[in-house]
Amino acid sequence: MNQFEINLDFSNVDFSSLETEDDFQIEAxxxxxxxxxxxxxxxxxxxxxxxxxxxxxxxxxLNSSQSEKRKFIQETGRNYQRKASNKERQELEAYIIEQLRQHKQQ
Incomplete structure (x- = not known):
């Protein structure tokens, strides 16, 4: 998980409402x-x-057109979303919770 940097959009997160472990899990x-x-x-x-x-x-x-590259990347993203294992989902959810906690502290 840490070998790939992902920037999550927390602009719609109400950090003041995140108080309990359940709050963090629901948001994640x-x-x-x-x-x-x-x-x-x-x-x-x-x-x-x-x-x-x-x-x-x-x-x-090489097939290096920007449109082909973008299409490949988007398709890979959608496929990963559909086919990620439960373990990967749990690890990513834990990562999101960690990121939420860090942003809340700031």
């Missing part, structure tokens, strides 16, 4: 779908770069 569950997509997109972007690098080294013509 709301943010989880967005976070899954963002994490999947982060993985997709890294994968795209590695694929392009390996194709270039192999002498294959």
């Amino acid at each position: 569950k709301k943010l989880l779908p967005q976070a899954l997509v963002k994490l999947g997109e982060s993985v997709g972007e890294k994968t795209w770069e590695e694929l392009q690098k390996s194709l270039k080294q192999g002498g294959t013509k």
Whole structure:
């Protein structure tokens, strides 16, 4: 999880209402779908770069149009959101709770 940086949008979070563990968990569950997509997109972007690098080294013509790259990244994000395991979801939820706590302290 920590090898990919994801920036979550906390602009709609009312930090003053986060007091109990349940409050943090409820908010994390709301943010989880967005976070899954963002994490999947982060993985997709890294994968795209590695694929392009390996194709270039192999002498294959690169398909490096920005629209194809964006499409690949978005599709990877949606696929990750749908297919993430329960363990991955729980780890990401714990990460979100940790981020919420840090933002609340600031």
